Each structure stands twice: as structure tokens, then as C-alpha cells.
Amino acid sequence: MKLFVFGAGFSSRAFIDRVRDRFDWIGGTTRSPEKSADLDKAGVEPFLFDGTTPGDRIAEALKSATHVLVSIAPGETGDPVLRIHGDDIAAGRPDWTGYLSTVGVYGNHDGEWVDEDTPCKPVSRRSVQRVAAEQAWLEFARAHGLPVQIFRLSGIYGPGRNAFENFRKGTARRLIKPGQVFNRIHAADIAGALEAAMAQPSTRIFNVTDDEPAPPQDVVAFAAKLLGVAPPPEIPFETADLSPMARSFYGENKRVSNRRLKDELGYAFRYPDYRVALRELLKTL
Numbered sequence: 001m002k003l004f005v006f007g008a009g010f011s012s013r014a015f016i017d018r019v020r021d022r023f024d025w026i027g028g029t030t031r032s033p034e035k036s037a038d039l040d041k042a043g044v045e046p047f048l049f050d051g052t053t054p055g056d057r058i059a060e061a062l063k064s065a066t067h068v069l070v071s072i073a074p075g076e077t078g079d080p081v082l083r084i085h086g087d088d089i090a091a092g093r094p095d096w097t098g099y100l101s102t103v104g105v106y107g108n109h110d111g112e113w114v115d116e117d118t119p120c121k122p123v124s125r126r127s128v129q130r131v132a133a134e135q136a137w138l139e140f141a142r143a144h145g146l147p148v149q150i151f152r153l154s155g156i157y158g159p160g161r162n163a164f165e166n167f168r169k170g171t172a173r174r175l176i177k178p179g180q181v182f183n184r185i186h187a188a189d190i191a192g193a194l195e196a197a198m199a200q201p202s203t204r205i206f207n208v209t210d211d212e213p214a215p216p217q218d219v220v221a222f223a224a225k226l227l228g229v230a231p232p233p234e235i236p237f238e239t240a241d242l243s244p245m246a247r248s249f250y251g252e253n254k255r256v257s258n259r260r261l262k263d264e265l266g267y268a269f270r271y272p273d274y275r276v277a278l279r280e281l282l283k284t285l
Helices: 010-022 033-041 058-062 080-092 125-144 163-169 187-198 216-227 244-249 259-265 274-282
Strands: 002-006 025-030 045-048 067-070 096-102 148-153 155-157 174-176 184-186 204-208 234-236
Touching: 002 010, 002 058, 010 025, 010 187, 025 033, 033 045, 045 058, 058 080, 067 080, 080 125, 096 125, 096 187, 125 148, 148 187, 155 187, 163 216, 163 274, 174 216, 184 187, 184 274, 187 204, 187 259, 204 259, 216 274
Parallel strands: 002 025, 002 067, 025 045, 067 096, 096 148, 148 204, 155 184, 174 234
Antiparallel strands: none
16 A cells, blocks of 8 residues: 655644554655655655646556545645645545545634534635635545545644643643633544554545533643642633734634544544543653
8 A cells, every 4th residue: 555645744643653564665755855854764765746737757656546634734725645646646546545634614603512413604815715615625525536634633632732732832821812722633543543644535525623622721731730839810712912913813712522533433532532542641751
């Protein structure tokens, strides 16, 4: 089997590490020659792809790819992988194609529960683009008779990207917006969910998210407790100095269900909540 990954970043590298023994060959794209060397060292054949023009040798690689993972964000002109290499993927007829999306497609639901059947009502421009990209991939699946699984990811964290890192960098803050909750997902569980889905190819949407939507300040306070330090002071959301993108995240309040992932794929989370994950991450500091 051969795996081709569009966008070999944080989440997809976790997946590659988990399944590398299943594949005879793995290739992945990056935007920069510098990162190409890192992929090569990791045993992943690097391909340059900037999302504007066909990448050198990518069409040839897709002819024999049995599995394709797409982890590149769409833009104003749609999904760059579909636009530029969609025909190449279709011609190779892979056994499985996975597309990494975001729970941002649901928009704001005032803290209520949502699942994969909840209508999307995206707020931000990037989430509107994600909904369009999801629809394009589902249409691709119908048009070519190929299985495409869409994975809506919540806030991603893991080794090197977590609350402890924010304390180390001096950027940890406890922002308080009453009633606000977020779901999260550890990179290891993204990898595990993708592996489980890959074994059952279908055209289906799955939320990949933990069991416990929680206020963001609770995560910061718990990390401080584990570190044995005082938590940062509470900052009211209204007066916080936030970038427009960061502020927009707080405009979307919902609780995301992972029931379909558990029921249909039988996936058991390694890190069902942030407390389990942070305790484990503490051991690596």
C-alpha cells in the first residue's frame, strides 16, 4: 500500500507515525524546501506543493497511491488539492481518501450539542470556505464512485503544542467568557481515528473530538496545578487583547458529539479529556 499526504503538518505527521508500518511507501507535500529535508529524514518522500500550480511528480505519485489524506486549508478559489490534482486522484482510484476539516463549520449554537447531522451555519470566512470544500469533496466522491471520509477536528493539541507550552513561553492566559466551552482533540487521537476509519472506507462525515467540552480557563488552571504554579489572573473576554482571529473563535460556542466515531468505527479515545492528556504530557516535560 502507498500513502500520499497533502499537507504533512502536525496532525498528518501524527497519523503518518502511527501507520507507517502499514505502508510500503509514504509521500507528503510541503511548501518549503527546508521542510522537505525534515520529511525525508522522517522517511516520507517530500513533494513541493504551494496550492497554486501542480506539484512536480505529484500526478505520477497519485497514480499508485492506495490512500490519500488531505490536510490543506481551502482558500478563496476553493480547495487547492481538488482544483489542481483532483483529476489525478480520481484517475488513481485510491481505496481511501480522508479530508481534514474543522468543527468550525457548525458555527455558533450557544453552547448546545451538535453532531454530524446538525446543519452547518458557519460564521467566519475560513469556516464558510471549509463548508464549500467539504461539499466539493462529497461531490467528488459521488461523481467518481470513490469513498471520501471527512473528519471535523476540534482544537488540536499534543506534544509541543499544549497548555504547558503556553506557560513555558509566558503566553498562558485565563480568558473568561461566561458559558463559553470548547472541545479539544489530541493529535494521537486524530491519528487513531483516521486509522480506524481507513479500515472501513466509506463516504461519511465524522466529528473527531474529545468527550468533554470545557471552558478554556479550566484547562489553563488545571495545567497550572500540575506544574505547581499559580494560574494566571482571570481576564474578562470583553477587555482582552486578542487578534481578530482569536476573538472570532470565541464567537462560536457549542458542544460537539463524537458518538458516531465511537458507534460506527468502534474507536476508543486514548485521551478522552484534557485532564488525562495533560497528566500524560507532563511526563514528557
